Amino acid sequence: MTPTVLIVEDDGVLAENIRAHLRCGGWEVAVSGSVGEALSALETVRPDVVIAEDRLPDKSGIDLIKAALAADPHIKVVLITGEGSIQVAVEAAKAGAYDCLSKPLVLAELKLLLERAWEAARAEKALAFYQLKQARGSGVEALLGESPAIRRIKDTIAQILEMEARVIDGDLPAVLITGETGTGKELVARALHFDGRRRERPFVEVNCASIPANLLEAELFGHERGAFTDAKERKVGLVESAEGGTLFLDEIGEVDFSTQAKLLKLLEERTVRRIGSVRERKVNVRIISATNRDLERMVHEGRFRADLFFRLRIITLHVPPLRERGRDVLLLARHFLRAQSERYGRHGLAFTEEAEHALLSYRWPGNVRELKNTVAQAVLLTRGNLILPGDVVPYIQLRNDVGSEPGRLASQIGALRRGRDRLDRATFEAMLEQTHWNIAQAARLLGISRDTLRYRVKKYGLRRGARPDPSAVRS
Numbered sequence: 001m002t003p004t005v006l007i008v009e010d011d012g013v014l015a016e017n018i019r020a021h022l023r024c025g026g027w028e029v030a031v032s033g034s035v036g037e038a039l040s041a042l043e044t045v046r047p048d049v050v051i052a053e054d055r056l057p058d059k060s061g062i063d064l065i066k067a068a069l070a071a072d073p074h075i076k077v078v079l080i081t082g083e084g085s086i087q088v089a090v091e092a093a094k095a096g097a098y099d100c101l102s103k104p105l106v107l108a109e110l111k112l113l114l115e116r117a118w119e120a121a122r123a124e125k126a127l128a129f130y131q132l133k134q135a136r137g138s139g140v141e142a143l144l145g146e147s148p149a150i151r152r153i154k155d156t157i158a159q160i161l162e163m164e165a166r167v168i169d170g171d172l173p174a175v176l177i178t179g180e181t182g183t184g185k186e187l188v189a190r191a192l193h194f195d196g197r198r199r200e201r202p203f204v205e206v207n208c209a210s211i212p213a214n215l216l217e218a219e220l221f222g223h224e225r226g227a228f229t230d231a232k233e234r235k236v237g238l239v240e241s242a243e244g245g246t247l248f249l250d251e252i253g254e255v256d257f258s259t260q261a262k263l264l265k266l267l268e269e270r271t272v273r274r275i276g277s278v279r280e281r282k283v284n285v286r287i288i289s290a291t292n293r294d295l296e297r298m299v300h301e302g303r304f305r306a307d308l309f310f311r312l313r314i315i316t317l318h319v320p321p322l323r324e325r326g327r328d329v330l331l332l333a334r335h336f337l338r339a340q341s342e343r344y345g346r347h348g349l350a351f352t353e354e355a356e357h358a359l360l361s362y363r364w365p366g367n368v369r370e371l372k373n374t375v376a377q378a379v380l381l382t383r384g385n386l387i388l389p390g391d392v393v394p395y396i397q398l399r400n401d402v403g404s405e406p407g408r409l410a411s412q413i414g415a416l417r418r419g420r421d422r423l424d425r426a427t428f429e430a431m432l433e434q435t436h437w438n439i440a441q442a443a444r445l446l447g448i449s450r451d452t453l454r455y456r457v458k459k460y461g462l463r464r465g466a467r468p469d470p471s472a473v474r475s
Contacts, residue, residue, distance in 0.1 A: 003115075010034065035063055142190065153319065204248065205250060
């Protein structure tokens with residue numbers, strides 16, 4: 001990618017020298033002699049970096065900085081001044097300039113500065129892109145479901161967001177999200193952030209269970225160079241990275257006592273101190289936490305700080321398990337089926353009525369996450385266009401019966417296989433009758449080969465015009 005620079009300079013000789021030097025360095029260069037010309041060029045040239053003289057014929061360089069940033073918040077402006085005034089540099093910094101240089105210019109130094117400015121602009125644009133991508137589909141609309149339990153969650157989120165809009169100082173209360181594993185607690189946290197007043201700022205997620213206890217403190221609060229053996233460089237912690245936005249502490253029940261004390265200080269004083277530092281830094285971060293554990297019980301058992309627990313649960317949201325959401329199971333299953341079919345190129349797939357009944361009958365101990373994985377497996381492994389009970393039931397039934405006695409489990413597996421055979425035979429027979437026993441056409445509609453269909457016809461003893469007893473399955 002070739003970077004583009006706009007030079008705004010009324011001294012034609014200086015402008016030409018800068019242009020020639022930058023072109024030799026691989027830059028695309030445009031030149032304007034006034035702020036008015038530069039504002040027009042911003043629309044047509046779309047520069048990555050602007051070099052602007054402080055004193056221009058129509059307006060000042062400070063005016064150009066403000067106008068350029070209003071047009072593109074990620075553009076970098078370097079101001080050139082002949083006075084070398086500290087006051088000019090301060091005004092430029094307040095206006096949003098990337099840097100300020102004094103004349104006479106050293107072109108090699110100018111080129112290095114522009115390269116750094118361009119890299120900074122690219123990084124900011126990339127971050128903005130990924131933040132926008134992350135925000136899409138992360139609001140309340142991502143909480144799929146029409147059950148009363150989910151409606152209550154959505155109504156509560158709407159109440160919280162309405163309350164937040166009225167908070168003057170922006171100091172938002174902590175929220176604790178509870179619920180079994182796989183219920184969608186992260187989606188609730190994202191909805192609170194991306195539909196709230198901090199949506200333009202970072203959403204930083206920390207899974208407290210995935211980071212070893214001895215490293216979690218350094219990850220959260222950062223460290224100074226030399227703070228411990230491997231601290232070769234200064235590192236900003238995740239709390240500071242979430243400045244102005246939301247810090248989502250998932251699996252908060254896994255945090256050890258020493259880190260709990262520091263989290264309490266963060267919640268109470270809104271300050272952090274990096275490991276190895278004597279300086280405390282003020283932070284503006286909204287805390288949302290989530291857990292699948294009973295924190296109140298952990299407090300009574302002495303495994304979680306009571307003062308931290310009370311600060312975390314100023315607002316509590318409970319996400320219901322999937323088994324309490326009724327027909328939301330089918331709504332979610334169909335949603336996952338569309339998404340996974342698109343992902344794996346398996347278009348035209350659909351659940352049979354019997355498969356949907358099987359999905360509704362299961363208790364889903366792994367909740368929405370388990371349902372999503374089950375549908376993904378069905379999309380990958382089913383042979384035809386219809387997803388049958390056997391494409392989902394054996395998997396979830398075996399999961400449900402782990403620990404059952406071998407004889408009972410073998411009996412259930414046998415019953416499931418016989419049930420699948422009956423449903424398979426009914427499907428094949430119906431398709432053959434529909435196509436007037438055109439083997440090629442029926443195989444194509446079922447998504448299998450003609451040889452496979454002929455094998456099934458022979459296995460199930462199917463004959464044109466005959467309807468055998470469905471309970472008599474031949475092996």
